[in-house]
Amino acid sequence: MPQIQSHYPLTSLNTFGLQSVAEYFISIEQPQQLLDCIADPKLNQFKWSILGGGSNLILPELVHGLVLKMDLKGRQLTHEDEEYWYITAAAGENWHEFVQWTLEQGWGGLENLSLIPGTVGASPVQNIGAYGIEIKDVFHSLTAIHLKTGAQKEFAREECCFAYRDSVFKHEGYGDWCITAVTFQLRKRYEAKTNYGDVAQELERQSLQATAKNISTVISQIRLQKLPNPAEIGNAGSFFQNPIVSQELVGELVEQYPALVKYKVSEETYKLAAAWLIEQSGWKGRALGSVAMFQRQALVMVNLGDATQQQVKLLSEAVSKDVCAKFKVNLMVEPIFWG
Template sequence: MLPIPACDLAPLHTLGLRAQANHLVHFSDAQQLEALLREAERPLHVLGGGSNLVPSEQVDGTVLKVELLGRTLLGEDADAYYVAAAAGENWHDFVQWTLAQGWPGLENLSLIPGTVGAAPIQNIGAYGLELKDRFHGLAALSLEDGATCIFTAEHCEFGYRDSIFKREQAGRWLITEVLFRLPKAWQPLLDYGDLRARLEGQEITAQAVADAVMATRRSKLPDPAEIGNAGSFFHNPLVTTEQAEALKALHPGLPCYPQADGRVKLAAGWLIEQAGWKGRQLGPVGMYAKQALVLVNHGGASAADVAALMRAVQDDVYQQFGVRLNPEPVWW
């Protein structure tokens, strides 16, 4: 229970930046939190798998490393299975477990790094599916007074790679458990060409879709165990239809994806590549040679190095396309 001073955070986040915390506490029992919240030095920082994080070289206060485990079927009705998982569960392992139990629905989110507790914060998404599409609720503890609160989807205010936990409620809650609703009337989501191509000629099952997703991700994205990265570093920008049409007229190859709200999503990776940053390095960091959207740490980098590259990419994309890219990771 006692905090360990001056703890190295480099092994605890996937970018592997030089970073230390004043105090670090690993906890695997929610009952520990009441005493921990009374005693811990502020500010408090909640850490899951560290796959969407850019920590400064010196992180003040206390880092709470969430290691709560457990997953179970809470119940079912005629339409769906209701499956709960503790916040410290590895996200990919949890997805594969649901498939092994015969409860499909999360297969398009296979191989996304991080923990279950972090997934709603980011409203993770891939290959036509977002977490909010399978979300039923979550339990969270207030970092101010330790009170437990239940959040519905409406409370979470999910958006594209966004939720209330990244905005006005940022830093105020520690998610302990997430509940998912997995429909029994399963329909595969195969809107992305890569998936259709990989599954051509195969029987379309949830596990086959998961395998195709994993193969596609592995072909494009670097393994954090081999080279430090935080996955997709920038949001795909959303622009007006008029702006998208104007850009498309100037750049016919620009990928555009109309959205339900009338806006158009642009491919940030394409913009970055056209701006000349694919595979290009700035100091110890760079944009990945196989996928321009991924920022990688070639070794020994700090948050300052990441910030310098981020600004350089943002400026070049803005100068060429008039579109401002926003980063996805959380910054400490």
């Protein structure tokens, strides 16, 4: 049984840098430790919360109950066939280090997701995505343990119900399944994806070929320029999702705002750039209490020093209200608020 600690500080374990303490805290380094906890009736009286790298969380000052910190480690090529390499990594592996390791082995496919903070285990939870790819495009399966019953289950891609920043793990029974390992299938016939954002231009500017390693380097450079580094200024990445709206509403909005930033998703729907909506609503670089929408990227909320969960909530509500009043669009918050 791992050691249980009480009143454990979480401030350095969340990238927003919110002052927070876990009532009880356990670091899980082996799947068996998780099973031991599940079998312990004393621990079952608590509410349990799973913590990865804390990069998509807005924490309260006190997290009631037991926080399970995912520190399971290990990564390996499990098998291969003519088309794919199948690579499995434990939930506690750092995502970016895992991506770099796959590239060093010569397995391309994850490079567009370089420099996303957090852990491998959390990557399917919101189907992480960046620069034109999402986890669902390279996902094979995952293993999870049910925290109430101890049952172990393998989830195939279809069972995860992946969608934009979404999966089954954010819905019914949220927090019931603890993901212990994820298997990715990486295509042997490499196809570079450089048609998103400034990737192709940047490769050309630096006279670099579109190899997986070069794409990773260039995307990391672009991200470092655009996004605030959580080690310097607390944040949880994009604070709002890009809203998906009807073609009808886009038609109305374009008449009024010809510069509206939009991407066609299907015959009937468009994705709007939430950053543009926030900027046009006057919130880019604007603060409320100790939080602000970032000056260089309006989609990111930043901690100006001693922010609290309540202040994050107030700014989030103020921005959403103004965007809705101006554009009739409801913004959805991306990070998860723990109660």
